[in-house]
Amino acid sequence: MDSTGTKKKNRGSVLGRLPVIQANVAGIDLASTEHWVAGPINNESAANVRKFGTRTHELIAIAEWLKEQGVVSVAMESTGVYWIPLYEVLESRGFEVILVNARQLSHVPGRKTDMLDCQWLQLLHSCGLLQASFRPKESICRLRSLQRQMACFVAARTRAIQWMQKALDQMNIQVHRAVTEINGKTGLAIVRAIVSGQRDAMVLAELRDKRCKKNATEIASYLRGNWRDDHLFNLKMALQNYDHIEEMIARYEKELQIQIDALQPPERREQSAPTTPNNQKKHYFTARGYEEDRTRLWRLSGADLTRIDGISTDAARIVLSEVGPDVTAFPTEKHFVSWLRLSPRSSVSGGKQLPKKRNGTGSTRIASVLRMSALSVGRTNTALGALYRRLARRRGADLAIFATARRLATLIYRTLRFGQEYTDEGADAYDARFQAQRLRNLQANAAQIGYQIVPLPSS
Numbered sequence: 001m002d003s004t005g006t007k008k009k010n011r012g013s014v015l016g017r018l019p020v021i022q023a024n025v026a027g028i029d030l031a032s033t034e035h036w037v038a039g040p041i042n043n044e045s046a047a048n049v050r051k052f053g054t055r056t057h058e059l060i061a062i063a064e065w066l067k068e069q070g071v072v073s074v075a076m077e078s079t080g081v082y083w084i085p086l087y088e089v090l091e092s093r094g095f096e097v098i099l100v101n102a103r104q105l106s107h108v109p110g111r112k113t114d115m116l117d118c119q120w121l122q123l124l125h126s127c128g129l130l131q132a133s134f135r136p137k138e139s140i141c142r143l144r145s146l147q148r149q150m151a152c153f154v155a156a157r158t159r160a161i162q163w164m165q166k167a168l169d170q171m172n173i174q175v176h177r178a179v180t181e182i183n184g185k186t187g188l189a190i191v192r193a194i195v196s197g198q199r200d201a202m203v204l205a206e207l208r209d210k211r212c213k214k215n216a217t218e219i220a221s222y223l224r225g226n227w228r229d230d231h232l233f234n235l236k237m238a239l240q241n242y243d244h245i246e247e248m249i250a251r252y253e254k255e256l257q258i259q260i261d262a263l264q265p266p267e268r269r270e271q272s273a274p275t276t277p278n279n280q281k282k283h284y285f286t287a288r289g290y291e292e293d294r295t296r297l298w299r300l301s302g303a304d305l306t307r308i309d310g311i312s313t314d315a316a317r318i319v320l321s322e323v324g325p326d327v328t329a330f331p332t333e334k335h336f337v338s339w340l341r342l343s344p345r346s347s348v349s350g351g352k353q354l355p356k357k358r359n360g361t362g363s364t365r366i367a368s369v370l371r372m373s374a375l376s377v378g379r380t381n382t383a384l385g386a387l388y389r390r391l392a393r394r395r396g397a398d399l400a401i402f403a404t405a406r407r408l409a410t411l412i413y414r415t416l417r418f419g420q421e422y423t424d425e426g427a428d429a430y431d432a433r434f435q436a437q438r439l440r441n442l443q444a445n446a447a448q449i450g451y452q453i454v455p456l457p458s459s
Contacts, residue, residue, distance in 0.1 A: 027121025140324035163238035172225035301325035310377030374404035
């Protein structure tokens, strides 16, 4: 208290109780129209805080002011997308930028204003109490930005396909029953012919691909309906939207190829990727034209992720665009799996199990694609497929997908971190190894209570 008996709000007293690891740091509270910046504390009575706008020249002014203050490291919350322009400005000027998950600070008491919020960031950062969120190198961030935006167009393409199917269903033109996919070769040929004015069901059916299982007569039976003008117009607009999105996706894929080629080390730019040991997968890549993409990704990372069963070229590209080929930021595979939200949470308080909730952190894009890969690998005659089926029988499909995706994540980490090449042992070898382990466990449990397991005589 001062001489009048009034309490002084002094940050120095708070700071005196905490060990300062690095004093020349700053904290920034972000918003859409203004940023509050707290620099290093000059004395115990005055807060070193300034308010800036969010225009580009004002972001540059923040960097210049931080240089004047002797700041070397800056902490900021990952608020929406407002942090991205400032992050890039500060990073380009040599600052170490710590991106903090807002969840870490949501329960800090006593923060009522943006001014106090940035001071808390600066204080906690100076004491080493903030953990930086993972962010790959700038070159990988460029790749990630393109990949994520292309994913939005892929989702929009799905929506356009649904619009086409809705218009067809309203006319009772059951293209989705005549062929497997509306956006397949035969399905699109039929839709384009309908938009062009063709109404004869047999003529439409003759557009079928020779690989279709249904003959022309069977397909024609699904293509007779009510040709209303409003539904036809909706179908035409949906088809045009689909074509436009397809063109945008093709442009993004081309740009991604250019960016990936630019990131390839010079010593691997002319090398060919090792041959895929899985002959079925090798034939699939060759038939679909994915071999060039597989080679391009191998040149980028020096590891062939597609050797892992269930990992396609698209899945490998998503993984590399999200984390890059360098995963040393994760000390162990358990850290990597936890970041992907693929580790089960064990919440216990007072000796009681608490309801499991999502922790709200980590990457969801890689986890999503690994879950899809787990679902597809469950239908294969591989060790991973045998793992999926065994868990699905005992614990259900949801847990089987989760556990198989986790296994895929560990294999990806080992491949990128240690160069470990995955080799499938086969479903039979996996089942035999699991049964042998099960027998050892039974023998150990029986020995603990004084019994011995004896095999039944063969009849």
